[in-house]
Amino acid sequence: MRWNKRLNSPELNIVYVCAGAVFTAGVAACLLRGLFFTGEMYPFLTVWFALCGLLVAPVLAVFELHKRTDGRGQESGGPVMKKAALTLLGCPLAILVLYAWAGLRGPISAQGTLDELLRWGFYASFAVLAYFCAGYRQGARLLGAMWHAMGMAISLSALFAVCAGFKLPYAVAYTSAPEVSATGARLAGLLEYPNTFGAVMAVFLLERLFAAASLMESAKPRPSAIKQSVATGVYGMLPLFPYAAALLLSESRGAWLSAAFAGAAVLLWKRQLCAPLLLAGAAPMAAAALFYRQLARAGLAVEPAPGLLLLAGLWGAALLGGAWLCCRRQVAAGGGCAARVALAAVMWTAAGSAVLLQVRERITGPSSTVAARGLLYRDAWKLAAEAPWLGRGGGTWRSSYLAAQSRPYVGSQVHNGYLDLLLNLGGVGLAILLLLLIAAGWLVAAAAPRLLPSLLALALHSAVDFDWSYGLMWLLLFLLPALARAEKLHSVDAGEPPQLPASAEPPPVPGGPGRPAAAAALLFSVALALFILSFQAMRGETLYKQAAGTSQNRERIVLLRQSLQWNPRDPMTAAALSRMLPGNQGRDLILKSLKYSPENAALKWELAKRALEGEHPGTAMYWVRRGQQLDVFNAAKRIEAAEGMLDMSVRRLREGDWTSARQSAEAGLELLRQYRLLGERESGKGIQHNDRRFGNVQEAEGLGLRLKGVRSEAWHLEMAIRL
Structure with a gap:
């Protein structure tokens, strides 16, 4: 039975505001270098938490209105799915509580713990808002638009920086070490780090590849259905070439392997997608490999006009080739279909061979970066043994690696997201993280299996690099279950999302009328506390930058003092001010700051x-x-x-x-x-x-x-x- 979508105006406005907030977070993640530097995030987080405080009551009211939806409500799911959704949304809040507790216990870095506290407050609220928006067709459309806009913005900005002279600082990472890059230049894009950039591109590439394959597999053998599916498939395959090209140009072996393992794992489960995936991706991957070889010879330095022509020409060829293979697969049968699958397999093999020949020395030869990671991991495990259960708070590795390192390497990042959280929050925090990933995987696999490879790629690559230091990666991770929910509720086969009829009475609120009000008061208090903390950190950061930009010592001292008044946890500000103060004043200031950063x-x-x-x-x-x-x-x-x-x-x-x-x-x-x-x-x-x-x-x-x-x-x- 199909329910008609009937939203009253206030509820619809709430959906639009929440979806707009989620979309704004995605834009901020692209513009602020993937949300890597917390200092750049303070202004955005201040506005975000203020908005979350205003949205607590109305969003909670809508949640309570649609809490009991079995048979009449918005979505019908078993108890396992409901528990998985509750786990997904509850785990970020649990990590937030652990960081708050670490701050009270006396962490190794109060500033690092504050930064993680603000980050996880942001991630938790983002996850709730994204999952909330996915329950409504209007919100689901905005989530889908946000996903594709982020992917295209990140990929095209990087490609245009190489091919069109687009001014994007640090979009290309140059190196003279052959074990780091086979060409001496690697594409880093807006994220300014090739490995994580490659991982992001792998996530978006896998999403589009499996979307195209799923669409081809589900197409009906009627001429009108074939025509419609081919047209939709071509539109869906539009981003495949830029995603694949950006992934190859990143030269991230970890991203390549993560994408390959994630895709292979899901194909073993969904074997019927093998042939459609080969056909959908053959032309884009072959064009991307040719594009990579051409730019590799030039060290990613090409003139704008030839570069744009090369980009446009290969992109067009990828679209035409993909459309031809997909269309022929729909209308052909027997030997004709098998021939096209074989042709697609040959194209995939040629593309892979062309790339591997370019980077064969980095793959077959000894890798200093892999050996360095092994050294980092050994030192990190020894450090984690000092506080195995609850860790030592945010920024543990950054604050301790100079003392813990067994060799004089440079590595303020531990290059493993799981180890990083183990150091920060101990085994308890790591268990919560694993529970979060299991819940996300369960929801995605049950609602939209085509999104599972992207989620697996995120989880795999984060084990070999510091992806989770980028807020963008967490946004993608929480967006995938939300997109899966939206696809399950609002797909063409499912029809309109089920809603309560206008004449139906809303379900009673469990626990009495006072429970929603108490929850709203609690969440509003949390949002207010996070707003205050982010505002204080923002003011301290702003004053510190003003002090660094002035040449007058007296004015600099005044600004640094004001910065410490707003945020006394920052050791950099305290160290800078202490150098300008005489005698015991500077010493006392340092001793006071050591209470926040004892090591x-x-x-x-x-x-x-x-x-x-x-x-x-x-x-x-x-x-x-x-x-x-x-x-x-x-x-x-x-x-x-x-x-x-x-x-x-x-x-x-x-x-x-x-x-x-x-x-x-x-x-x-x-x-x-x-x-x-x-x-x-x-x-x-x-x-x-x-x-x-x-x-x-x-x-x-x-x-x-x-x-x-x-x-x-x-x-x-x-x-x-x-x-």
Whole structure:
């Protein structure tokens, strides 16, 4: 039975406002570099949480109105599906609570925990709004438009940056290392990081490939149906070429493998889609491979006119070839259909071979990046063992890796989303994350299996890179179940989404009339708290940037003080201000900031530098060792510490305190000895993973001679006094 869509005006307005908010979040994710830098997100998050606070009551009222929908309501699903949906929407809230609890317990980084708290407040509210909008045809249409607009904007902006001279900073990542890029240039697009850009393109490519294959498989063998399905299929295949081309130009092996494994896993389940998928993707993939080979020879540097012609020509060829194969598959039978499937398979093989020949050395040869990831993972597991259950709060790896690293690599990202959350929230947080992914996979597989490869690609690639540091990836992850729900409710076969008739009474609200009001009050309080926190962080960030842009010391101090008043958790602001304050004022400020970031290497080093300017070698050595423990492989700090001890020794020698002068010189020599031993050990391991070039101790030889000279002079003077 088909129900007619009947929405009253206030309810329809709520749907449009929520869909508009979700669409705006997608636009922000594209324009703000994939929502990677939290500092760039503060203004958007402030507006977002204010809007969420206003929407709490009306959205909750609509949820309560349509809560009991079996038989009369909006969607009919079994208890398992309802529990999966509740789990999907509840897990982000649970992670939000864990970060709030970590903030109260005293995290390793209060600023990092605040950033994650704001992020997960955003993700949780986005997931709820997207899932809510999917229940209405108007909202579902906007969700679909948002999905395709995001994919095309991300792919075409990157391709136009290469082929049309479109000004997009850092759209291309250049490197001279052959193990990083076979061509010396990789496409990074709006995300400015090729690996995650490739993963995003794989998600969109898989969605369109399986959509086209599913459409071909479900087409009826009537001429009118064939004509309609072919026309719709061509329209659906329109983004395939730019998605495939952008994916190949990213040269992300992880993204390629994730897409291949995800697609193969679903094809093993849905074997009937193999032939349609081969036909739908053959021409776009072959054209994309040719496009990649042409641009690879030029190092992604082509003139705008030839580049645009190449892009347009291959895109058109991909569309025509795809339309011909799909149309012929519908009208052909027997041997004719088998021949076209074989032709499509040959085209896929040729495309794959052309790409693999270009990057064969990166695939068959030893990979320094894979080995580096293994080293990161081993260090991260050791760090996770220190707080295995609840972790140490947001930003744990970024705050601790300099102390935890076993080699002098550069890696402020752990390159594994699961490990990153394990470090932040421990085993409890990781279990919630896995539960979230299972719930999302269950919902997608039950409602729209064609979307499952995209979800699997997200989950797989996040295990080998820091995709989940990008807010865009979480938006895509929560959009997929929402799109699956919309497709199930509003597909052509399902007809109009079932709705309550105008004459029907709304179902009673479980728990009495006070329960929705209490829930609304709670959610409004959470939104208000997040709004206040994001506004404070935004003001602090704005004032910090203003201080960095002024040349007047007095004005800079005022701005930095104001920044800390708004956001006292930021260690960068505290360190910058402490350098401009005299004596005890700067020291007290650092000690106060250490309450928010107890293991911050920069703050501890500021204390060490102040101690080196003092009169007590024992105090100086204490803070120097604390600072070196938090940044083991920092050669500059080790040299600076020895120089500080030399200066202290010279000062004490001039003041007649020969014992302290000798002790300071001996402490400096001990620091150099430790540096020399550690440097020799690292030099013996080779240059691999020694990104910080730690181990060059030649610069310390002259410093050691000066320290020995001051020590000898202080010792002789001390002996002369005793005699």
